Amino acid sequence: MTHPLFEKHRATLESALNAISTRGYWSPFPEMPSPRLYGETAPEEGKRAFEAHLGKHFELGQPGQTGWHGGEASPYGVALDVGYPVCEPDALIAAGLEAMKGWQAMGTDGRTGICLEILERLNRQSFEIAHAVMMTTGQGWMMAFQAGGPHAQDRGLEAVAYAWREQGFVPAEAAWEKPQGKNPPLAMKKHFQIVGRGIGLVIGCGTFPTWNTYPGLFAALSTGNAVIVKPHSNAILPAAITVRTIRAVLAENGIDPDLVSLCVAAKRATTQALATHPAVKSIDFTGGNVFGQWLIDNCRQAQVYAELAGVNNIVIDSTDAYKAMLGNLAFTLSLYSGQMCTTSQAIFVPAGGIETDDGHKSYDEFCADLAKAIERFLSKPEVAHAVLGAIQSADTAERIGVADSGALGKVVLASTALENPEFPGAKVRTPVLLACDAADEKAYMEERFGPISFIVKVADTAAAIALSERVVGTHGALTVGVYSTKQDVIDAMTEATWRSKVALSINLTGGVFVNQSAAFSDYHGTGGNPAANASYADSAFVANRFRVVQRRYHV
Amino acid sequence: MTHPLFEKHRATLESALNAISTRGYWSPFPEMPSPRLYGETAPEEGKRAFEAHLGKHFELGQPGQTGWHGGEASPYGVALDVGYPVCEPDALIAAGLEAMKGWQAMGTDGRTGICLEILERLNRQSFEIAHAVMMTTGQGWMMAFQAGGPHAQDRGLEAVAYAWREQGFVPAEAAWEKPQGKNPPLAMKKHFQIVGRGIGLVIGCGTFPTWNTYPGLFAALSTGNAVIVKPHSNAILPAAITVRTIRAVLAENGIDPDLVSLCVAAKRATTQALATHPAVKSIDFTGGNVFGQWLIDNCRQAQVYAELAGVNNIVIDSTDAYKAMLGNLAFTLSLYSGQMCTTSQAIFVPAGGIETDDGHKSYDEFCADLAKAIERFLSKPEVAHAVLGAIQSADTAERIGVADSGALGKVVLASTALENPEFPGAKVRTPVLLACDAADEKAYMEERFGPISFIVKVADTAAAIALSERVVGTHGALTVGVYSTKQDVIDAMTEATWRSKVALSINLTGGVFVNQSAAFSDYHGTGGNPAANASYADSAFVANRFRVVQRRYHV
CATH class of the missing domain: 3.40.309.10 (Aldehyde Dehydrogenase; Chain A, domain 2)
Known part of the structure; x- marks a missing residue:
């Protein structure tokens, strides 16, 4: 009795698992912003969807809302004027922890199916997200579409595939029979429950608000954790669109949408308090060394996955x-x-x-x-x-x-x-x-x-x-x-x-460039030098985000 | 062209991989100290081998030796008087790093084969090690044999199996071909090299000097790292016997034995300097909260796997x-x-x-x-x-x-x-x-x-x-x-x-007890509460101990 969304996306998952093992080229998400691939009306609809956000409050229906905050300045000089809900971090944490119960009960296949559905839905929004990425980051259109849309979705899917593989190794139950010579064996039944560790905090960067956010987001989410996305103050819109879609898919599938929320904080101190909260068990961060090192030094209750500065x-x-x-x-x-x-x-x-x-x-x-x-x-x-x-x-x-x-x-x-x-x-x-x-x-x-x-x-x-x-x-x-x-x-x-x-x-001389990495094939970062303590993606990126709680009894 | 020792132990590895997946009862190492299982002369030979250490210098041939240190006091009141080599930590680190080159070149199968050979050799020494464990820890004979010998070896093998599985997912190379519409595809060859992270420091405890040491030791070693074992000051002998055997098997197989060394330190400050050395990339610790928390707070260059106090x-x-x-x-x-x-x-x-x-x-x-x-x-x-x-x-x-x-x-x-x-x-x-x-x-x-x-x-x-x-x-x-x-x-x-x-x-009422955990089936610790931040053993225990370095070029 697996989840219907797991069945729906099973072939995609299997292809992703094959891709991370063989590391050849593969992607389920077309990288060309082509009407032929995304539908004749997709470009225009995506543009209109983006424009509909401008000058408005971006409603998310999150708990603990105390006001609105915005202020993104477009590198293209375009007025954005979107207001995002400001919510009490404690309210987001409490609601996230509460929502984890239902999420845990879905099991690995259920969580994986829902994550794959979310990625498919985000893929359909690639034009809308591309405009949001372009206008908040200053990327050119093609890069904004590719890196902000399908390539980010690839990296999210990659994390889900790794997470599924690692969780899949844990059997739900086991029969344990230890021989006792001429006596009857000792026999026990054991059950193994996968549990998320708590709140996964994902702190986005100003240049790649989806590509650098989706790996940690989907790694934490698919392993049973609640996730709070704290976007960069100048690239909120792509994260907000993403969180709204995730919340919608969760709600459609009977999961409390507060499992995933957006935290917009006007002050650095708010982010710091959030990051050091005892319920926050993982932090994914992309950005500068100063705040990155602060997180590593101060957030001892959490595993910190940090991509920092480097000299390529x-x-x-x-x-x-x-x-x-x-x-x-x-x-x-x-x-x-x-x-x-x-x-x-x-x-x-x-x-x-x-x-x-x-x-x-x-x-x-x-x-x-x-x-x-x-x-x-x-x-x-x-x-x-x-x-x-x-x-x-x-x-x-x-x-x-x-x-x-x-x-x-x-x-x-x-x-x-x-x-x-x-x-x-x-x-x-x-x-x-x-x-x-x-x-x-x-x-x-x-x-x-x-x-x-x-x-x-x-x-x-x-x-x-x-x-x-x-x-x-x-x-x-x-x-x-x-x-x-x-x-x-x-x-x-x-x-x-x-x-x-x-x-x-x-000896790169053709159509591949040293600054590009392809999901499912190129590891982004090794996790072994000061520029990053983790990699997109490998087993280490997912394996420590969940824990196994066993119980056993005589039979 | 796999390593002969990998071929020799392939069936054991496959059984271990099956065991960690199904989590039923399994062990290749007999837990009964029976001459029928270990050889008619094994009990007596083991006892004599133990006694031969007493009152002597325990030679290891390690670099940077400056003197001898001992002083173990047996809880049984037996005189031990064994002297162990005191070596400059910097010399052990330098030699370990140097030895990593040849160890990396062995590849996953070669390293795994040698680790399995080491475990088999340790198993043959179970009686000798049992006496050493009994006399240094105060355990009763049966527990010293089982927990100090076969059960410890089980936990070491379990770590090797997890490490092999995770490393085995990384292909040595890949052909990457990205379609380019009507143009020829972009084609690249990629290579993926598994590299150890550096020195793995394993700090033993006074009560279970092998059972709590082997998981970290074999997890770090089999993933390509050099290992320095720092035993508890009162339970050195079981660790010293273990390190000597490891060094012998390494040397027999053309690997620089300084890959694994014993660090006996008279002063706490020596251990602290070693633990905070930049080359030390992982620390496995079992012991009290004070030193454990010190390690977590101060050894930021390393991943710390700590088993601390708890209230069961x-x-x-x-x-x-x-x-x-x-x-x-x-x-x-x-x-x-x-x-x-x-x-x-x-x-x-x-x-x-x-x-x-x-x-x-x-x-x-x-x-x-x-x-x-x-x-x-x-x-x-x-x-x-x-x-x-x-x-x-x-x-x-x-x-x-x-x-x-x-x-x-x-x-x-x-x-x-x-x-x-x-x-x-x-x-x-x-x-x-x-x-x-x-x-x-x-x-x-x-x-x-x-x-x-x-x-x-x-x-x-x-x-x-x-x-x-x-x-x-x-x-x-x-x-x-x-x-x-x-x-x-x-x-x-x-x-x-x-x-x-x-x-x-x-409802334990039979021959299984709440304080016992069986390797390959019971996770020892979940890693999710203050008593331990890691588990024996799961993917998280091994996945972050190695890194993958890729290279790619056009073809």
Whole structure:
């Protein structure tokens, strides 16, 4: 007697389980915002659904509401003016704990079926969510659709699949018979109940409000916990839409919708009190080191899954596809104006230059050629706007200014401000490229979030690999890359990444970029260096979110 | 091309994997110390091997040795005088990290095969280890053999099986092909490398130096980590024998034996420096709350798996087997003089008494009957000594004295000192049983390790269940029990344990006791209440001990 929604989505779950085991390409959610795939009316309906939120109160029907709060400022300069319910955290916690009883009783299959139904419903809302993501984060449309919609749903589904697999190993009951020689065996019946640990708090970030929220949300939810989503103060709408849909699907299936709620807090102190509440047993966080470390230091009652800052880097030794390499790097550095936790910040180039299929290139030539490649890539305004999007925060804009001033290194390519004809208020900036020496560690060995990258001159390739390992080990990284035509260099870089524990992309020259990771195949973060203590997704991401309570008796 | 030792032990691994999935009875290691099972000469050889250690330096050939340290005092009053190598922790760490390279290269199957070989070799040493456990902990012979030998080996094997399963989910490589409409697909080759996280520090306890050490040791080792075993200062020998055997098997298989080392530290500060070392990535600890909490608070670089103090308890509502219930409880309270982390400390009995197959029993009658049952059970000296063993520490002896004085409650059964004719220096004490009111929380709501139990008078069964839940939730417990003939009482107790997250034993009257847990079937600890933040064993116990480092490239 499994749950009807489990039966409905069983094939999807089985495909997801196969995908996380084989790690080939797979996704049930089309990544192209195509009417053919999502329905002829989906684009227009999604846009209208988004617009219907603007200037309104976003009703959620949550307990303990004391007022409304909003204030999101769109990087595109568009007025949003959405008000979100402000609720007493204690009321959300109490209601969530109460709702866990019914959720536990659904069992693993029931919870999994409902989570898969939620993901399908969110997928149908991909256009609406994409507009919300685009307008709150400054992402370009295509990225907002893909990363905000299907790719985020993929990561949510991935977490559900891992959670199902781990929970599925626990039998509901067992017959235990221990032989006693010539005497009758000792016989016991045992039952094993999977129980959630309590409240899962998921703290979103300002740049990827769904992609970085869904893994923790669905991991905690599908393992039997209540979830409170605390979105970034400037990217509430995508989270609010998500929470409303989840609450609707829960209610339709007889589960108290207060199992999942949105916590909008005007003050940092409210979030801190929530995060340290004894009932909060897990915290998923994406964001800066200061608050991340505060959570790790202060929320000792909870398991904290944190993605923090890092210094992603690339070692350039040699290439047999110089132009394609430059093109690949130009795209990586430009995409969403470098506002990705996976964007390369430091490019290590030997002082003696590199060998390429286009002849030897000196360090200075490489700098000039990469600058030209970026300029060329962004020379068409429609491409530039689609790729760059807009600058998400004033802090990032300020960092660009500092870099542009030459204070951090020689400016190889200055950032320019672009006018976006569709969104006159959009803050659009092209990447800034700096040259510096390996000794200038203060410049490049600290995350400078945004379109700011350093071409770092190192003694030679061996020194570059050693430097990459040290940077990752001490400051963290989600991604590193290497370009080389020599197997021994690739092997040395591979072994360095085993020690520093970071994902490596080798000789990317085609349509895959170092800052992109594909759900079900690429682990996002290893959990083994300072940039993240967990990975999307692996068994460790789900296994500690539930506990097994047994009971036994003689038979 | 799997490892020969993996092939040798493949059937054992497969049986273990089946056991952790079905959780029926299984063990590859015979629990009876029988010459028929272990070889005619095994008992005598084991005893001689143990005796050969006495009064000697225990050579391990570890790096950084600066001297020798010993000083174990046997609870049986036997002179041990074994000296163990004192080594610089930094030298052990450096050597361990260096040895990890070759260990990683073995792959999951190679590591698993070698761990299984180690366990088989330890099993052959069960008699030697049993004598070492008995003489350092004060356990009776049968318990020392079973819990110190085969049952500890079971728990180690269980951890290896979980670790193999989780590592086995990670494919070595994957072909990733993403369709691109009419264009050729994007195609990549990906490799996934399992890497250990660093040094796994395993801190043993004084009462179960192998049973509580093997799970963490084998979980960390089989997932690719180096391991440093820091035994309790009074139970070094069982750990030293274990480490020597591990080092021998590693060396025989071409692995640097410094992968696993013994750290004997005369000062607490040495252990603290070791535990907070940046290279230490996991800590397994069994012991008191003070040092355990210190580890959790200060070792932020490591994942800490801690088993701490608790207040195990039993709710007595009614029974249809009064005599058998009393006999079961008498055994539980007497076994190893209550020096088990699973022994019941508080027995909650309704003020109005209980219904039994022997008629109504008042609270006072129950107290008297349980006292009589213990006295009767321990009336034969040979049974008493076999079951009680000896008192492991002066602290426990002191606690018995305090309890006996009546300071904590009315003495229902006083502890008596017994003379052990075989070991005249043994400190042997029978259990002390106290009566108190539910309001006397200061008395019973704190772990009083040793043979000290409280029969707590509560208003009624419902109050007893609520009190049990509160005690477990606030002070922790590894075990609770309930006796009732009413299904609604059992159901209420079951639901209480789901909330407080503790294993429940129902109506135990036969040859299974609330303080016993069987590997592969019973989870030891849930990881969900203050008595332990982890469980022997589940996926969460192993999944976060290794990381996956991927690399990818176009094909």
